[in-house]
Structure formats: structure tokens, C-alpha cells
Amino acid sequence: MSDGPHSHSRHGHVHDHDHDHKHQEEHDFAAANAKYFDENVHKFEQHPFAKELASRQLTAYLGAYPFDEEKTVMMDFACGIGMVSRELAPYTKQIVGIDISQGLVDEFNLRVNNQGLTPDEMKAVCVHLKGVEGELDNLKFDVIICGMAYHHIQDIAGTTQTLAFFLKPGGVLLVNDMLDVDDITDNFKDLKKQADFEHVVAHKHGFDEPTIRKVFEDAGLVKFELNIIAKAKYHKFPTKIFIAKGTKPEA
């Protein structure tokens, strides 16, 4: 387990961001996330704000994209157990969830099956997408959503490019996450989970708008917009949750 910023100060060291940055480059956040979420599948819905957040996300997504149950093919990237996908199912023709945790993907598919939906309508796949021809049987998407996951992903520029690759021309990427927060991992100290959690959070302060705008624009997405969808306590600290939108240009 890594030494966090708190152990640095405990030992009287000056906090060294370069060291942290180097350390973060060496750390495999994707592998750590897959392990962490595999081991915590059943904690997913326990957060008191989880249901409220899923409902805010639903409202934001429906406001940001004209979902059509006859036509809309959607990817839910970093889908978890599908809390948001299941809410969007009545508004879409097909949903493919993507996650790197097999445990979450299995839970997603179990719940889809329990709900009486077929895999053609909705399924999750455990895969590290690269954004190359042939993946996902060359399926392309009208809309891709990604909720509360960018802070877990170290290379958000690369991920955004990959997601842009999977959009149809004119397709829309919708990302929501936290805007400029205090150190997220601080909130886990008293739960004795801080080191555990720190290991899976690549962006401990959330994001500012210019950072998100840049990764969207560098991925070739246009008509960038960012709006606040909730002011809330997420993991016990006040935060603003944003939704960012970008469109893949028509060919």
C-alpha cells in the first residue's frame, strides 16, 4: 500500500508533488481499481447519496441528449453495477456497459437478467478498451455516458480519445464528475480506509473546467458545455458535480 500525503506530514516531510506525480505514473490505477471494485461490489449502493445522485444523473443525461427508445445506442463507460444505465433503459434501444471490474460487470448482467431484459437490449462487458477497429464488433454509439469515474482514471486524455473513437459522427459524450474539491481521500481517514481508497483515486481534487474542456477538444469533440448538476456531500464533503458535453463532428 502506498504512503499517502498524511504519512508524509506525520514523518515531518514537506509534501512533494513531483514525488507524488512520479509515484502516480508508476502506479497502475486501472489494476488497483479492478481489484478494489471486485472486492467491494456489494458496497456500491450503500452510500446515502447514491440513489439521489443516480436520479440527478438521469435528469442531467435526459436534458443533455434527445434519447429515443427506438434508436439510441448508448455506451455506459465505467458502468459499475448499472445504477444509471438501468434508469436510462426505458429511453434507449440498446445499452452496452463497459467496466474493468469483472465483479461489477457480473452484478450488472445479473440485474439486467432479473429485470427481464435481454443482452441485446442491455449488457455489460469487462474489457480495457483501446479505441481500435474491431473492438466491440465495430459497434459505434449515439451517446456515451461516464459517471463519477474520471477521478479514478489516470489518463483522462487517452480515455476521452478512446470514447470519441466509439462515437458515431454527430454522437455525444457526456461525462460527470466532481469539480475542484478538497482532497477526496481525507474523508476516508476516520473510516480507516484512506490508504485503500487513495490507491484507486488518480485525481484527488476532481477537475476544473479548463482541464475537462482541453481533453474533450484534444479528442476532437466540439460544442463543449459544462454545467453543475448537483451540490452535494459525496463521501462526506461538499462538492459540485458537473456534467460535461462534447459532440463528435459529422464526417
Ligand SMILES: C[S@@+](CC[C@H](N)C(=O)[O-])C[C@H]1O[C@@H](n2cnc3c(N)ncnc32)[C@H](O)[C@@H]1O
Ligand atoms: C464510483 S464508480 C461509478 C460507477 C457508475 N458509473 C455509477 O455512476 O454508478 C467508478 C467506476 O469506474 C470504474 N473504473 C475505474 N477505472 C476504470 C478504467 N480505467 N476503465 C474503466 N472503468 C474504470 C470502476 O470499476 C467503477 O465501476
